[in-house]
Amino acid sequence: MAMDALEKATWYLSRKPHTAKEVTDYLLSKGYEAGETEDAVRQLEEYGYIDDLAYAKMYFEYGFEKGRGRDRIYRELAGKGIPKDLADRALDMLEDVPDERETAFALAARIVEESGGDLSEMSYDEKQKLRAKIVRRLASRGFSSGICYSVAKETVK
Numbered sequence: 001m002a003m004d005a006l007e008k009a010t011w012y013l014s015r016k017p018h019t020a021k022e023v024t025d026y027l028l029s030k031g032y033e034a035g036e037t038e039d040a041v042r043q044l045e046e047y048g049y050i051d052d053l054a055y056a057k058m059y060f061e062y063g064f065e066k067g068r069g070r071d072r073i074y075r076e077l078a079g080k081g082i083p084k085d086l087a088d089r090a091l092d093m094l095e096d097v098p099d100e101r102e103t104a105f106a107l108a109a110r111i112v113e114e115s116g117g118d119l120s121e122m123s124y125d126e127k128q129k130l131r132a133k134i135v136r137r138l139a140s141r142g143f144s145s146g147i148c149y150s151v152a153k154e155t156v157k
Contacts, residue, residue: 005032005040013049017058020050021081056082056090063142064098067107072142104147108134108155119156131156 003011008030009023018026020041027037044050056077063073070091077087091097111134112119119127134152139145 005036006043008032009040009044010049013044017055018050019052019055019080019082020045023050024081052082052086053090053093055080056087057093060087060091060094060097064103067103067141069100069104069138069142069144069147071144075142100143100147101151104138104143104151105155107138107141108151111137112155127156 005027009027012018012023012026023041023044024037027040028034032040041050059077059080059082060073063076074084074087078084082090112130115130115133116122119130122130131152134155135148138148138151143151
């Protein structure tokens with residue numbers, strides 16, 4: 001016997017939390033009609049099984065714990081169907097938001113350490129390459145370009 005959209009969505013959510021958009025996309029990909037998909041998502045939101053604000057808050061906490069920058073977290077949330085204003089509200093709800101520059105400096109210090117750590121022994125070209133590596137790594141973690149370049153410049157003098 002085939003599951004109805006609500007059962008299928010509940011099963012999908014039992015594995016891990018998802019946004020309303022993710023559940024909608026999942027149900028549509030499984031061949032459910034748009035109307036029954038919307039009804040199932042709306043019902044699950046009423047029951048509290050789908051809560052995009054709580055999801056965004058949890059996702060920020062997870063991202064910060066993993067050393068990611070705000071830009072990357074915002075991008076990933078947008079991909080999951082969380083609008084910027086909702087993500088902003090979730091970020092405002094957090095009690096402990098890490099300082100992005102501090103996080104970026106800590107990551108930059110680890111990169112310097114991995115490369116040998118002794119900047120006084122490096123040539124100008126080696127320092128340039130190290131700065132570029134720091135910028136790339138910070139950018140991939142989702143830090144703004146301003147933070148990436150200033151941290152790289154201040155770390156490798």
